[in-house]
Structure formats: structure tokens, C-alpha cells
Amino acid sequence: MAYTGNVATGGAPDVRELDALTITKVSVGPMENNAYLLRCRATGDQLLIDAANEAPRLLELVGDGGLATVVTTHRHMDHWVALEEVVAKTGARSVVHAADAEGLPIDSETLTDGDTIRLGDCALEVIHIVGHTPGSVALLYRDPAGFPHLFTGDSLFPGGVGNTEKDPERFASLIDDVEHKLFDRLPDDTWFYPGHGKDSTLGAERPAVPEWRARGW
Template sequence: MSYTGDVTHGGPPAVRELDRLTVTKLSVGPMDNNAYLLRCRDTGAQVLIDAANEAPRLLDLIGDAGLTSVVTTHRHMDHWVALEEVVAKTGAPALVHADDAEGLPIAAQTLTDGDTVAVGDQTLEVIHVRGHTPGSVALLYRDPAGTPHLFTGDSLFPGGVGNTDRDPERFGQLIDDVEQKLFGRLPDDTWFYPGHGADSTLGAERASLPQWRARGW
């Protein structure tokens, strides 16, 4: 079956085979978080984005290949409940933006805007997107054989940006960063994978940016 990005809590993962990278999306509970396992098809190296919950399911997904690293997109607890156990079982370093490092339950290596994370011989670019939390990041994979792929955590969803608790300053930061650093840099066919729920493309959402800004959330 072709990849749609539709997963349900307790259901099977969705697998997308790119030319050089395999993306596996799994929903874990109880808040229907998305965890993403990226595997380099040439080397077998793997990176996990958001060890959100249900460590046994994540470890089963990871298998014997282990992990190169675990990236946490932001410091909210629902995105790292399984982090300590996954790191303990795999020995993989935990990575998080410096501004969110204090919110994690274990010591982590810190990231900053423009850093890269290796997935075997492929790379993810770290994009700092402020507002949902001070250190939220999106991770960009520029597929050499196709469209860009963007893992947005809770900063961008189909239908709007992430929650900023109706704080005008935080919302301004988030909508500005999403508009400038994501929509302003990447083409419409960029596929994005959020921290909860369904995927989308930047092209499907771009026309709604003025509406999001006007409504203030």
C-alpha cells in the first residue's frame, strides 16, 4: 500500500520507502503522539525522532539495528516519556535544542539552528522554530532523489501552527518562524510530518497562512 501517513494508536506503523531513507511512523499513547524511525537504506543506521511513549513498542520497532541518536523535537513531556528507557536500552545519545535541554529527564547533547544530524550517509538539518517552546525544532531531510521531507514536532500541523496558549508574543514568534524558515525556504511539494495526527504538504497549507496569522492561533 502507498504511504498516506495515517496511523492510529495501537495500530501498525506506516512505512515510506524513499530512495535513500526509510521513514516509519508509529502512533503511541495516550496522547496519540507520532514517533518516527528513520533508517538509512545504504548503511542501516537509524535515528528516532521523539521517543514519546510506549518504550517496548519503540524498541521492537528499532530492533537489533540500534540507534545512532534520539532527537526530541521539544521539551513537552508527551514527547519524551520513553526517552530514558530507549536511551538506556540502545546506548544512543539524546539530542535536543539547547533552549529545551533543561526540560528533559536525562542529560542530552544540545543542538542549535543549522546543525545537522546524521542518519547513516544521509543528513537532517536542524531548524529552530520558536514559540511552542523556546527550543522547538523542525528537522529537514532534502531527499536527493525527490521532494523535501520535514519533521515539525508540534510547531506545524495541517490547519495551523502549534499551541502558544494564546500568548501574543509566543504566537508571533511561531507564526514568523514557520512562515519565514519553513514556508519561505521550502517548496509546495515539501511533505511534513507533525508530532500528532496526519501529515500534509506545505502547498496544501500555504494559502491559509494569512488566516492563521489573523486569528492569532
């Protein structure tokens, strides 16, 4: 079946097979967080984006292939409840942006804007998006055989940017970073994978960006 990105907590994961990378999306409770397991098809190396919750389920997803890295997109607790257990049982390294490192339950390597995270023969670009938290990141995979794939955490969703708790400075920072670092740089066919809910493309959301900015959330 074709990948849709529509998953439900307690339901089956959805799998997308690219030429060089396999993306598995799963929803975990209780806050319907998305976690993404990426596997390099050439080497079998695996990386998890957001060990959000339900550690046994995430470990089952990882299977016997081992886990090289866990990337936490930002410091909010619902995105790292399973982090400590997953790292302890797999030996994976934990990485997070330096500005959000203090919010995590374990010591982690730190990232900065523009860093590259290697996953076997594949690479993810770190894009620092300030506003939802000081150290939120998006991860960009530029598929040599297709369109870009962007993992946005809680910075960008279908229908708007992430929550900034009605703080005008945080919102201005977030909408600026999302517009200039994502929409201005990447093409319409860029598929993005958020921290909760359904996926979308930048092209589907682009016409609404001025409306998001005008409404202030």
C-alpha cells in the first residue's frame, strides 16, 4: 500500500520506502506523538526521531537491527518520555540542539544549525527553528532520487506553526524561521512529517503562510 502518513496511537505504523532510506512512522500515547524510525537501506543503520513514549513499542520497531542515534526535536517532555529506556537498551547516542539539552533526562551530544547527522550512506541536515522552544530543530533529508523529506517536530504542522503560548516575540521568531529557513529554501514537493498528526507538503501549506503571520499563531 502507498504511504499516507495517517497513523493512530495503538495502530499499525506506516512505512515509506525510498531508494536509499526507509521511513517508518508510528503514533504513541497518551499525547498522540509521532516517532519516526529511519533506516539506511544500504547499511542497515537506524536512527529514531523522538523517543516520545511507549518504549517497548519503539524497541520492537527497532528490532534486532540496532539503533545508532536518537534525535530529540525539542525539549518538551512528551517527545522524550521513552528516551532514557531506549538509549539504555540499544546503546544509541542521544543528540539534541544545545539550547534544549538541559531539558532532557540524560546527557546528550549537542547539535547546531547546519550540522549533518550521518545515517549510513544517508545524511540529515539540522535546521534550527527558534520559537516553539529555544532549541527546536527540523531534520532535512534530500533524496537524490526524489523530493526532499523534512521532519519538523512541533515547529510546523498542516495548518500552522507550533504553539508559542501567545508570546509575540516567540511567534515572530518561529514564523520567521519557518518561512525563511523552510518555505524560502525548499520546493513545493517537500514532504514534511510533524511531531503530531498528519503529514503535508510545503506546497499545500505555502499559500496560507501570510494568513498564519497575520493571525499571530
